[in-house]
Amino acid sequence: MAADFTLSVVAPDRSVVEEQVTSVVAPGTEGYFGVMAGHVPLIAALKPGIVEYLDSHNQRHFIYAGGGFAEITPSHVTILADEAARAGDIDVSDAEKRLDEARSAAGADGFVEVCAVDQIPENRAVVVSLSGERVAVFRYDGNVSAISNVCRHQNGPLGEGRIIDGCVTCPWHGYQYLPGTGASPPPFTEKVPTYRTQVIDGKVLIHPCAHAPGTPIEPARIDQAERIQA
Numbered sequence: 220m221a222a223d224f225t226l227s228v229v230a231p232d233r234s235v236v237e238e239q240v241t242s243v244v245a246p247g248t249e250g251y252f253g254v255m256a257g258h259v260p261l262i263a264a265l266k267p268g269i270v271e272y273l274d275s276h277n278q279r280h281f282i283y284a285g286g287g288f289a290e291i292t293p294s295h296v297t298i299l300a301d302e303a304a305r306a307g308d309i310d311v312s313d314a315e316k317r318l319d320e321a322r323s324a325a326g327a328d329g330f331v332e333v334c335a336v337d338q339i340p341e342n343r344a345v346v347v348s349l350s351g352e353r354v355a356v357f358r359y360d361g362n363v364s365a366i367s368n369v370c371r372h373q374n375g376p377l378g379e380g381r382i383i384d385g386c387v388t389c390p391w392h393g394y395q396y397l398p399g400t401g402a403s404p405p406p407f408t409e410k411v412p413t414y415r416t417q418v419i420d421g422k423v424l425i426h427p428c429a430h431a432p433g434t435p436i437e438p439a440r441i442d443q444a445e446r447i448q449a
């Protein structure tokens with residue numbers, strides 16, 4: 220019989236699951252991944268999707284998780300979800316209403332307002348969730364660029380890093396990426412997805428469709444008046 224370990228699924232306002240399980244399958248940003256007892260320690264970013272697990276009586280359960288992170292140790296999986304609900308608890312009409320609200324919040328050209336320019340410190344980022352993906356929105360030298368928040372090395376949170384020598388620098392082990400291309404400077408070859416940005420009336424807008432890792436995107440310029448105000 221497979222060994223047990225503890226699964227905790229936590230939404231911002233409550234604990235959704237806390238029980239002994241024998242396996243978990245979770246929706247990572249790079250695809251679904253499975254966890255058994257004794258897994259190596261790992262932190263993984265999650266996209267919205269279904270977390271499936273087998274309890275210690277071999278019963279299968281399903282949880283909806285609206286993105287977030289999974290922290291994995293040999294004896295525990297903790298999922299910190301942006302939202303979460305057991306499959307039987309999901310209110311379909313409420314979910315459809317929220318989907319409509321999200322669609323109408325997007326502009327006609329698909330760009331979504333995410334923050335004010337002056338909320339982003341110079342050479343730093345704010346992290347936003349778009350279409351279930353975490354996006355790091357950096358401000359530097361009068362520019363705004365957006366790249367995936369997930370470092371290619373070990374999924375470190377790029378949006379918690381700084382721009383050093385012109386490169387986004389991962390706070391975990393120092394991998395670097397150019398903010399306008401999502402590519403590591405030569406001779407390194409790591410690349411992360413990039414996003415189109417706009418700055419209008421002091422607001423930052425992002426298009427939620429990710430471009431292929433390493434795709435150059437022209438940064439949005441912060442105009443002079445906004446730079447003086449900030």
Ligand code: FES
Nearest residue numbers: 370373375389392
């Ligand atoms: S996770 Fe290791 S450098 Fe980013």
